[in-house]
Amino acid sequence: MTTEFVPYLAYDGDCESAFKFYEKALRGEIVAMLRLADAPPDVPRTPETANRIMHARLKVGDRVLMGGDAPSGLASKPQGFCVSMQVDEPVEAERVFAELSAGGRVMMPIGPTFWAQRFGMFTDKFGVPWMVNCEKQPG
Template sequence: MQTNAYLYFDGNCEEAMTHYERVLGGRMIAMLRATGTPAEAQMPPGWAEKILHACLDVGGTTLMASDAPPNLPAGTPGGFSVNINTDTPEEAERVFAALLEGGEVRMPMAPTFWAQRFGMLVDRFGTPWMVNCVLPECTEAGAETAVPAA
Protein backbone atom coordinates (compact mmCIF):
# COMPACT_ATOMS: atom_id res chain seq x y z
CA MET A 1 0.00 0.00 0.00
CA GLN A 2 1.22 3.52 -0.75
CA THR A 3 -0.15 7.00 -0.09
CA ASN A 4 0.44 10.01 -2.32
CA ALA A 5 -0.61 13.63 -2.26
CA TYR A 6 -2.99 14.66 -5.06
CA LEU A 7 -3.19 18.40 -5.67
CA TYR A 8 -5.87 20.32 -7.57
CA PHE A 9 -4.99 23.55 -9.36
CA ASP A 10 -7.09 26.36 -10.74
CA GLY A 11 -5.95 26.07 -14.36
CA ASN A 12 -2.19 26.31 -13.71
CA CYS A 13 -1.31 22.67 -12.99
CA GLU A 14 1.26 22.45 -15.78
CA GLU A 15 3.08 25.57 -14.52
CA ALA A 16 3.02 24.34 -10.92
CA MET A 17 4.20 20.81 -11.65
CA THR A 18 6.95 22.02 -13.98
CA HIS A 19 8.09 24.37 -11.19
CA TYR A 20 8.06 21.52 -8.64
CA GLU A 21 10.00 19.30 -11.06
CA ARG A 22 12.73 21.95 -11.31
CA VAL A 23 12.82 22.91 -7.61
CA LEU A 24 12.63 19.38 -6.21
CA GLY A 25 14.83 17.74 -8.83
CA GLY A 26 12.06 15.36 -9.78
CA ARG A 27 11.15 13.61 -13.01
CA MET A 28 7.78 14.11 -14.69
CA ILE A 29 6.23 10.70 -15.31
CA ALA A 30 2.98 11.88 -16.92
CA MET A 31 1.24 15.07 -18.02
CA LEU A 32 -2.09 14.04 -19.59
CA ARG A 33 -4.40 16.57 -21.26
CA ALA A 34 -8.04 16.04 -22.19
CA THR A 35 -7.20 16.63 -25.88
CA GLY A 36 -7.41 13.34 -27.75
CA THR A 37 -8.99 11.41 -24.88
CA PRO A 38 -12.61 10.26 -24.46
CA ALA A 39 -12.98 13.04 -21.86
CA GLU A 40 -12.38 15.77 -24.47
CA ALA A 41 -16.01 15.76 -25.70
CA GLN A 42 -17.25 16.34 -22.15
CA MET A 43 -15.04 19.36 -21.48
CA PRO A 44 -16.31 22.94 -21.54
CA PRO A 45 -14.82 25.32 -24.12
CA GLY A 46 -11.15 26.06 -23.48
CA TRP A 47 -10.73 23.19 -21.02
CA ALA A 48 -9.37 20.47 -23.36
CA GLU A 49 -5.80 21.75 -22.93
CA LYS A 50 -5.98 21.61 -19.14
CA ILE A 51 -4.18 18.86 -17.24
CA LEU A 52 -6.34 15.82 -16.45
CA HIS A 53 -3.56 14.04 -14.57
CA ALA A 54 0.11 14.70 -13.82
CA CYS A 55 2.63 12.54 -11.94
CA LEU A 56 5.97 13.77 -10.67
CA ASP A 57 8.49 11.33 -9.20
CA VAL A 58 10.49 12.94 -6.39
CA GLY A 59 12.98 10.55 -4.85
CA GLY A 60 10.73 7.53 -5.24
CA THR A 61 7.57 9.29 -4.06
CA THR A 62 4.91 10.37 -6.52
CA LEU A 63 3.27 13.79 -6.31
CA MET A 64 0.10 13.78 -8.39
CA ALA A 65 -2.05 16.68 -9.58
CA SER A 66 -4.57 17.99 -12.09
CA ASP A 67 -6.45 21.12 -12.96
CA ALA A 68 -9.65 21.11 -10.91
CA PRO A 69 -12.54 19.84 -12.99
CA PRO A 70 -15.14 22.53 -13.73
CA ASN A 71 -17.56 21.03 -11.19
CA LEU A 72 -14.88 20.91 -8.45
CA PRO A 73 -13.29 24.31 -7.86
CA ALA A 74 -9.66 24.17 -6.68
CA GLY A 75 -10.10 26.60 -3.80
CA THR A 76 -7.42 27.04 -1.18
CA PRO A 77 -6.14 23.74 0.22
CA GLY A 78 -6.36 23.43 3.99
CA GLY A 79 -5.81 20.94 6.74
CA PHE A 80 -2.63 19.46 5.24
CA SER A 81 0.87 20.28 4.00
CA VAL A 82 3.10 18.50 1.54
CA ASN A 83 6.23 17.58 3.53
CA ILE A 84 9.70 17.59 1.97
CA ASN A 85 12.55 15.89 3.85
CA THR A 86 16.03 16.99 2.77
CA ASP A 87 19.44 15.51 3.55
CA THR A 88 21.20 18.77 4.43
CA PRO A 89 20.28 22.12 5.99
CA GLU A 90 21.59 23.83 2.84
CA GLU A 91 19.21 21.84 0.65
CA ALA A 92 16.34 22.66 3.02
CA GLU A 93 17.16 26.37 2.74
CA ARG A 94 17.38 26.16 -1.08
CA VAL A 95 14.08 24.29 -1.46
CA PHE A 96 12.31 26.60 1.00
CA ALA A 97 13.52 29.72 -0.84
CA ALA A 98 12.61 28.34 -4.27
CA LEU A 99 9.11 27.26 -3.20
CA LEU A 100 8.57 30.58 -1.42
CA GLU A 101 9.03 32.72 -4.57
CA GLY A 102 5.73 34.61 -4.82
CA GLY A 103 4.33 32.72 -1.83
CA GLU A 104 3.87 33.35 1.89
CA VAL A 105 5.82 32.19 4.96
CA ARG A 106 3.77 30.36 7.58
CA MET A 107 6.79 29.53 9.79
CA PRO A 108 10.26 30.86 8.96
CA MET A 109 13.02 28.36 8.21
CA ALA A 110 14.93 27.79 11.45
CA PRO A 111 16.47 25.11 13.66
CA THR A 112 13.99 23.32 15.95
CA PHE A 113 14.31 20.69 18.67
CA TRP A 114 13.69 17.93 16.06
CA ALA A 115 15.27 19.44 12.95
CA GLN A 116 18.41 21.10 11.72
CA ARG A 117 16.03 23.24 9.67
CA PHE A 118 12.24 23.39 9.46
CA GLY A 119 9.91 25.88 7.83
CA MET A 120 6.35 26.15 6.51
CA LEU A 121 5.03 28.12 3.55
CA VAL A 122 2.26 28.39 1.02
CA ASP A 123 3.63 28.70 -2.50
CA ARG A 124 2.33 30.97 -5.27
CA PHE A 125 0.06 28.15 -6.48
CA GLY A 126 -1.65 27.86 -3.07
CA THR A 127 0.05 24.59 -2.04
CA PRO A 128 1.05 24.39 1.65
CA TRP A 129 4.55 22.96 2.22
CA MET A 130 6.68 21.89 5.17
CA VAL A 131 10.43 21.70 4.50
CA ASN A 132 12.25 19.52 7.00
CA CYS A 133 15.89 18.53 7.54
CA VAL A 134 15.69 16.38 10.66
CA LEU A 135 18.44 15.93 13.23
CA PRO A 136 20.73 12.94 12.53
CA GLU A 137 19.53 11.11 15.66
CA CYS A 138 15.99 11.21 14.28
CA THR A 139 16.96 9.43 11.05
CA GLU A 140 19.23 6.69 12.43
CA ALA A 141 16.29 4.39 13.15
CA GLY A 142 14.52 5.40 9.94
CA ALA A 143 11.96 7.53 11.75
CA GLU A 144 12.27 10.57 9.48
CA THR A 145 9.66 12.54 11.36
CA ALA A 146 10.33 11.27 14.87
CA VAL A 147 10.96 13.62 17.75
CA PRO A 148 14.22 12.87 19.60
CA ALA A 149 13.89 11.29 23.05
CA ALA A 150 14.17 13.71 25.96
Template sequence: MQLNSYLMFDGNCEAAFKLYEQCLGGKITMMMTHKEAPSADNVSLEWHDKIMHACLELKDRLLMGSDCPPGYFEPPQGFYVQVSVPDPDEAERIFYALAENGKVKMAIAQTFWSARFGMLIDQFGTPWMVNCEQVV
Protein backbone atom coordinates (compact mmCIF):
# COMPACT_ATOMS: atom_id res chain seq x y z
CA MET A 1 0.00 0.00 0.00
CA GLN A 2 1.10 3.54 -0.69
CA LEU A 3 -0.47 6.58 0.95
CA ASN A 4 -0.28 9.87 -0.98
CA SER A 5 -1.80 13.31 -0.51
CA TYR A 6 -4.40 14.77 -2.89
CA LEU A 7 -4.83 18.53 -2.57
CA MET A 8 -7.80 20.56 -3.74
CA PHE A 9 -7.43 24.15 -4.98
CA ASP A 10 -9.67 27.11 -5.67
CA GLY A 11 -8.52 27.65 -9.25
CA ASN A 12 -4.76 27.96 -8.62
CA CYS A 13 -3.62 24.32 -8.79
CA GLU A 14 -1.27 24.90 -11.73
CA ALA A 15 0.63 27.71 -9.97
CA ALA A 16 0.79 25.69 -6.74
CA PHE A 17 2.20 22.60 -8.43
CA LYS A 18 4.80 24.63 -10.33
CA LEU A 19 5.98 26.06 -6.98
CA TYR A 20 5.96 22.61 -5.34
CA GLU A 21 7.96 21.15 -8.24
CA GLN A 22 10.55 23.92 -7.90
CA CYS A 23 10.98 23.91 -4.13
CA LEU A 24 10.53 20.17 -3.43
CA GLY A 25 12.72 19.03 -6.32
CA GLY A 26 10.13 16.71 -7.83
CA LYS A 27 8.83 16.39 -11.37
CA ILE A 28 5.32 17.12 -12.59
CA THR A 29 4.36 13.98 -14.52
CA MET A 30 0.79 15.00 -15.31
CA MET A 31 -1.04 18.30 -15.57
CA MET A 32 -4.35 17.83 -17.37
CA THR A 33 -6.77 20.70 -17.86
CA HIS A 34 -10.52 20.23 -18.17
CA LYS A 35 -10.17 21.27 -21.83
CA GLU A 36 -7.93 18.22 -22.44
CA ALA A 37 -10.34 15.76 -20.81
CA PRO A 38 -12.95 13.69 -22.68
CA SER A 39 -15.61 15.52 -20.65
CA ALA A 40 -14.55 18.98 -21.93
CA ASP A 41 -17.93 19.56 -23.61
CA ASN A 42 -19.62 19.30 -20.20
CA VAL A 43 -17.44 22.01 -18.59
CA SER A 44 -17.93 25.75 -18.96
CA LEU A 45 -15.42 27.59 -21.15
CA GLU A 46 -14.24 29.62 -18.12
CA TRP A 47 -13.20 26.34 -16.48
CA HIS A 48 -11.36 24.80 -19.47
CA ASP A 49 -7.91 26.02 -18.34
CA LYS A 50 -8.37 24.85 -14.73
CA ILE A 51 -6.61 21.66 -13.67
CA MET A 52 -8.58 18.43 -13.69
CA HIS A 53 -5.65 16.39 -12.35
CA ALA A 54 -2.01 17.08 -11.48
CA CYS A 55 0.65 14.68 -10.28
CA LEU A 56 4.06 15.55 -8.84
CA GLU A 57 6.55 12.70 -8.41
CA LEU A 58 8.80 13.00 -5.36
CA LYS A 59 11.05 9.94 -5.43
CA ASP A 60 8.75 7.09 -4.35
CA ARG A 61 5.83 9.34 -3.35
CA LEU A 62 3.21 11.29 -5.25
CA LEU A 63 1.59 14.61 -4.50
CA MET A 64 -1.62 14.99 -6.49
CA GLY A 65 -4.22 17.68 -6.82
CA SER A 66 -6.85 19.48 -8.85
CA ASP A 67 -8.99 22.58 -8.96
CA CYS A 68 -12.38 22.16 -7.30
CA PRO A 69 -15.42 22.92 -9.43
CA PRO A 70 -16.95 26.34 -8.71
CA GLY A 71 -18.78 26.37 -5.40
CA TYR A 72 -17.16 23.18 -4.06
CA PHE A 73 -13.84 24.44 -2.66
CA GLU A 74 -13.36 24.29 1.10
CA PRO A 75 -10.17 25.60 2.76
CA PRO A 76 -8.02 22.75 4.12
CA GLN A 77 -8.20 22.12 7.85
CA GLY A 78 -7.22 19.43 10.30
CA PHE A 79 -4.09 18.22 8.49
CA TYR A 80 -0.61 19.24 7.33
CA VAL A 81 1.45 17.92 4.44
CA GLN A 82 4.69 16.84 6.11
CA VAL A 83 8.06 17.05 4.38
CA SER A 84 11.03 15.34 5.99
CA VAL A 85 14.59 15.91 4.77
CA PRO A 86 17.94 14.82 6.23
CA ASP A 87 19.76 18.17 5.88
CA PRO A 88 18.97 21.27 8.05
CA ASP A 89 19.94 23.68 5.24
CA GLU A 90 17.60 21.88 2.83
CA ALA A 91 14.81 22.01 5.44
CA GLU A 92 15.26 25.77 5.75
CA ARG A 93 15.38 26.27 1.97
CA ILE A 94 12.11 24.35 1.50
CA PHE A 95 10.45 26.07 4.46
CA TYR A 96 11.24 29.59 3.25
CA ALA A 97 10.28 28.78 -0.36
CA LEU A 98 6.89 27.43 0.74
CA ALA A 99 6.38 30.27 3.25
CA GLU A 100 6.86 33.04 0.67
CA ASN A 101 3.59 35.00 0.46
CA GLY A 102 2.10 32.56 2.96
CA LYS A 103 1.73 32.50 6.74
CA VAL A 104 4.29 31.05 9.15
CA LYS A 105 2.55 29.19 11.98
CA MET A 106 5.76 28.08 13.73
CA ALA A 107 9.12 29.48 12.63
CA ILE A 108 11.64 26.90 11.53
CA ALA A 109 14.13 26.20 14.33
CA GLN A 110 15.90 23.46 16.19
CA THR A 111 13.64 21.60 18.61
CA PHE A 112 14.17 18.84 21.15
CA TRP A 113 13.10 16.27 18.52
CA SER A 114 14.57 17.73 15.34
CA ALA A 115 17.48 19.62 13.87
CA ARG A 116 14.87 21.86 12.18
CA PHE A 117 11.09 21.99 12.35
CA GLY A 118 8.58 24.57 11.16
CA MET A 119 4.91 24.92 10.23
CA LEU A 120 3.32 27.20 7.63
CA ILE A 121 0.37 27.72 5.35
CA ASP A 122 1.53 28.50 1.83
CA GLN A 123 0.13 31.20 -0.45
CA PHE A 124 -2.34 28.66 -1.88
CA GLY A 125 -3.76 27.71 1.53
CA THR A 126 -1.97 24.37 1.88
CA PRO A 127 -0.67 23.64 5.41
CA TRP A 128 2.90 22.27 5.60
CA MET A 129 5.26 20.91 8.25
CA VAL A 130 8.95 20.81 7.36
CA ASN A 131 11.08 18.51 9.49
CA CYS A 132 14.75 17.55 9.66
CA GLU A 133 15.32 14.76 12.13
CA GLN A 134 18.24 14.98 14.52
CA VAL A 135 21.20 12.78 13.77
CA VAL A 136 21.96 10.70 16.83
Protein backbone atom coordinates (compact mmCIF):
# COMPACT_ATOMS: atom_id res chain seq x y z
CA MET A 1 0.00 0.00 0.00
CA THR A 2 1.31 3.45 -0.90
CA THR A 3 0.40 6.44 1.20
CA GLU A 4 1.23 10.03 0.35
CA PHE A 5 0.35 13.09 2.37
CA VAL A 6 -0.40 16.19 0.31
CA PRO A 7 -0.98 19.61 1.87
CA TYR A 8 -4.42 20.97 0.96
CA LEU A 9 -4.54 24.69 1.61
CA ALA A 10 -7.75 26.65 2.22
CA TYR A 11 -8.12 30.30 1.23
CA ASP A 12 -10.78 32.96 1.55
CA GLY A 13 -11.19 33.94 -2.09
CA ASP A 14 -7.52 34.29 -3.06
CA CYS A 15 -6.65 30.68 -3.97
CA GLU A 16 -6.18 31.55 -7.64
CA SER A 17 -3.75 34.40 -6.83
CA ALA A 18 -1.86 32.21 -4.36
CA PHE A 19 -1.47 29.30 -6.76
CA LYS A 20 -0.32 31.55 -9.60
CA PHE A 21 2.25 33.03 -7.18
CA TYR A 22 3.41 29.53 -6.13
CA GLU A 23 3.50 28.34 -9.75
CA LYS A 24 5.98 31.10 -10.61
CA ALA A 25 8.10 30.88 -7.44
CA LEU A 26 8.30 27.08 -7.46
CA ARG A 27 8.72 26.75 -11.23
CA GLY A 28 5.73 24.42 -11.25
CA GLU A 29 2.61 24.00 -13.34
CA ILE A 30 -1.02 24.48 -12.35
CA VAL A 31 -2.68 21.33 -13.68
CA ALA A 32 -6.17 22.00 -12.26
CA MET A 33 -8.11 25.16 -11.40
CA LEU A 34 -11.83 24.44 -11.00
CA ARG A 35 -14.27 27.19 -10.08
CA LEU A 36 -17.70 26.86 -8.52
CA ALA A 37 -19.01 28.11 -11.89
CA ASP A 38 -17.54 24.92 -13.45
CA ALA A 39 -19.56 22.64 -11.15
CA PRO A 40 -22.84 20.98 -12.11
CA PRO A 41 -25.92 23.22 -11.70
CA ASP A 42 -27.02 21.50 -8.49
CA VAL A 43 -23.88 22.71 -6.62
CA PRO A 44 -24.90 25.82 -4.64
CA ARG A 45 -23.35 29.12 -5.70
CA THR A 46 -24.23 32.75 -6.13
CA PRO A 47 -22.90 35.27 -8.65
CA GLU A 48 -20.55 36.45 -5.85
CA THR A 49 -19.12 32.95 -5.25
CA ALA A 50 -19.06 31.60 -8.82
CA ASN A 51 -15.38 32.49 -9.34
CA ARG A 52 -14.19 30.96 -6.06
CA ILE A 53 -11.83 28.03 -6.61
CA MET A 54 -13.26 24.63 -5.65
CA HIS A 55 -9.99 22.83 -6.33
CA ALA A 56 -6.50 23.77 -7.51
CA ARG A 57 -3.57 21.46 -8.06
CA LEU A 58 0.01 22.56 -8.62
CA LYS A 59 2.60 20.06 -9.81
CA VAL A 60 6.25 20.73 -8.95
CA GLY A 61 8.47 17.97 -10.24
CA ASP A 62 6.92 14.77 -8.90
CA ARG A 63 5.23 16.55 -5.97
CA VAL A 64 1.80 18.13 -5.67
CA LEU A 65 0.32 21.02 -3.68
CA MET A 66 -3.46 21.38 -3.63
CA GLY A 67 -5.96 23.88 -2.32
CA GLY A 68 -9.19 25.76 -2.80
CA ASP A 69 -11.29 28.61 -1.47
CA ALA A 70 -13.20 27.69 1.66
CA PRO A 71 -16.97 28.12 1.43
CA SER A 72 -17.96 31.74 2.01
CA GLY A 73 -17.84 32.64 5.68
CA LEU A 74 -16.05 29.43 6.69
CA ALA A 75 -12.40 30.34 6.06
CA SER A 76 -10.09 30.35 9.06
CA LYS A 77 -6.53 31.43 9.68
CA PRO A 78 -4.04 28.58 9.15
CA GLN A 79 -2.60 27.28 12.42
CA GLY A 80 -0.89 24.21 13.76
CA PHE A 81 0.92 23.29 10.53
CA CYS A 82 3.26 24.58 7.87
CA VAL A 83 4.20 23.53 4.37
CA SER A 84 7.68 22.04 4.70
CA MET A 85 9.71 22.17 1.52
CA GLN A 86 12.88 20.10 1.06
CA VAL A 87 15.36 21.60 -1.42
CA ASP A 88 18.57 19.92 -2.65
CA GLU A 89 20.79 22.95 -3.31
CA PRO A 90 21.50 25.94 -1.01
CA VAL A 91 21.23 28.45 -3.86
CA GLU A 92 17.80 27.08 -4.82
CA ALA A 93 16.69 27.12 -1.16
CA GLU A 94 17.65 30.81 -0.95
CA ARG A 95 15.82 31.63 -4.20
CA VAL A 96 12.64 29.82 -3.20
CA PHE A 97 12.72 31.38 0.27
CA ALA A 98 13.17 34.88 -1.16
CA GLU A 99 10.40 34.51 -3.74
CA LEU A 100 7.82 32.81 -1.54
CA SER A 101 8.42 35.06 1.48
CA ALA A 102 8.13 38.29 -0.56
CA GLY A 103 5.31 40.35 0.93
CA GLY A 104 4.95 37.94 3.85
CA ARG A 105 6.47 37.76 7.34
CA VAL A 106 9.81 36.08 7.98
CA MET A 107 10.04 34.31 11.35
CA MET A 108 13.51 32.83 10.82
CA PRO A 109 15.72 34.16 8.00
CA ILE A 110 17.22 31.48 5.79
CA GLY A 111 20.70 30.45 6.82
CA PRO A 112 22.87 27.58 7.97
CA THR A 113 21.90 25.57 11.05
CA PHE A 114 23.43 22.58 12.79
CA TRP A 115 21.22 20.24 10.71
CA ALA A 116 20.91 22.10 7.42
CA GLN A 117 22.94 23.92 4.82
CA ARG A 118 20.00 26.35 4.73
CA PHE A 119 16.79 26.58 6.75
CA GLY A 120 14.23 29.35 7.14
CA MET A 121 10.62 29.93 8.19
CA PHE A 122 8.03 32.47 7.03
CA THR A 123 4.34 33.08 6.50
CA ASP A 124 3.61 34.04 2.90
CA LYS A 125 1.50 37.01 1.83
CA PHE A 126 -1.57 34.72 1.74
CA GLY A 127 -1.14 33.69 5.39
CA VAL A 128 0.30 30.20 4.73
CA PRO A 129 3.21 29.19 6.98
CA TRP A 130 6.25 27.61 5.27
CA MET A 131 9.61 26.06 6.13
CA VAL A 132 12.37 25.74 3.54
CA ASN A 133 15.04 23.16 4.37
CA CYS A 134 18.23 22.16 2.53
CA GLU A 135 19.80 19.35 4.55
CA LYS A 136 23.52 18.95 5.11
CA GLN A 137 25.20 16.36 2.95
CA PRO A 138 26.19 13.19 4.81
CA GLY A 139 29.86 12.76 5.48
